[in-house]
Amino acid sequence: MPGPLHGLSVLEFAGIGPGPFCAMVLADLGAEVTRLDRPGAPPRDPRDVALRGRHATASLDLKRAEDVERALALCETADALIEGFRPGVMERLGLGPDSVHARNPRLVYGRMTGWGQHGPMAHMAGHDINYIGLSGALHAMGREGQPPAPPLNLVGDYGGGGLLLALGILAALLERGQSGQGQVVDAAMVDGAALLMAPIYGMLARGRWQPGRARNLLDGAAPFYDSYACACGGFLAVGPIEPAFFAQMLRILGLPEDAFADRMDPARWPVQKARLAGAFAARTRDEWAAAFAGTDACVTPILSMAEAPQDPHLRARGTFQEVEGVVQPTPAPRFSRSESLLRRG
Known part of the structure; x- marks a missing residue:
């Protein structure tokens, strides 16, 4: 069977990091994702795993009125939209929520930023390390007596960013089934990183977490973890x-x-x-x-990225697949009746 999101139409305004990851997750689950690229953008490189599964791509110069109109026309038949510009950029282009909802009030408008749509830092630049640093997450990671160790960009960009945006879009689509109306999903990586720390903040409140690094049950201090x-x-x-x-x-x-x-x-x-x-x-x-x-x-x-796809357990589960000559993780989670095209292929 097709993926569980088969029939869902998503527009992705080209960006980097968590926005494309969110689009990948939705495409993995069967959504038809159309990526709107800038003019002159190179063709998709199959080694760029986060860009897999796109239904189609279109080249739009959003500084041209006719291309903005083309984007609005695409929004008329879409279920959801993903954009990752700084606050106010889409409004200045004539593609903000008010403009889009005037054409399609049922559309779910997904916004991915680092600091959110409002607040004193909303218009500042940042990266994963900044968002997890401000949220309290980074301070807890690393060895005692050493600077905090960045956990790649998994916590802010992908866990707290792209995955929570995907969750927010799906929640808004579920609510739309009751109200008939779309809405805006404001997904900020700093909010998401803080949310992922909820159990640790709970341990801190109960006196079960000591401030600092490598002093606690789960941060490398305990001999059994x-x-x-x-x-x-x-x-x-x-x-x-x-x-x-x-x-x-x-x-x-x-x-x-x-x-x-x-x-x-x-x-x-x-x-x-x-x-x-x-x-x-x-x-x-x-x-x-x-x-x-x-x-x-x-x-x-502890396996390297080269070793992990060869692990017997992961091979038995098909956790990795080779697609277009590129070894990559297969979609997750799994469903009893629905499968993604990548996993089926």
Whole structure:
């Protein structure tokens, strides 16, 4: 069957980062996404995975009145629109929500910005690192005594940005089924990054999170939630938080449980981490991966981007596919009756 969003028409005003990622997610799920590019834009490079799945492309010079009219005409039959310009740009072009809704009041108008449509910083430039920095997320990431470590641009651009814009568009479309009216979705990466931190803010409020880096259960301080180096120079992801899982890990490592009886005491964590580090350093990553395979010890190899598509579990699930000669993640999540064209192909 076609994807669950089959029949949904989306216009994407060309941009970079979270806007195209949002469009990719919608296209992955079956939406017909038309990308409106600037004149002279190069043809799609199949290696640019975030641009996959577009139904069509059109070249529009939005400084020309006739091309603005063409864009408005396309909006008349679209279900949703994605734009990622700074606040006020689309209004100045004659393509703001009021102009578009005058032609199609049912259209859902998705706006992707870093700082949002209003606020003192709304018109400032920024990137992922700035948005996650202001939201409190970046401060919590990294090793103690070192500067905060950027988690690529996954938290602001893609998790807090593109994915939440896709969610907002779909929510507005669902509401449209009741009201018959479209609306504007204001997706700001700084808002999204803050939202992703909701569980951590909850832990802070309950006194279960200490300010600073590498002082808490999930930030690399605990011996049972960190990465460890192996004899070969590779690394393992170690996360047996629960007592039974931790005990299973110790048995495979050949370490006595009584040496870790007080493992929830942060004062003991440095000594316990050193003990675990010494044990993991005695063998290679792949030797440990084989030893922990099929167990509940929550110890798995840390794979490179070149290695991950070859992992037996990911191969069995089809988590990666080769499309146009490019290895790339397949669409997620999965549906019992509907499949994306990429996954089916």
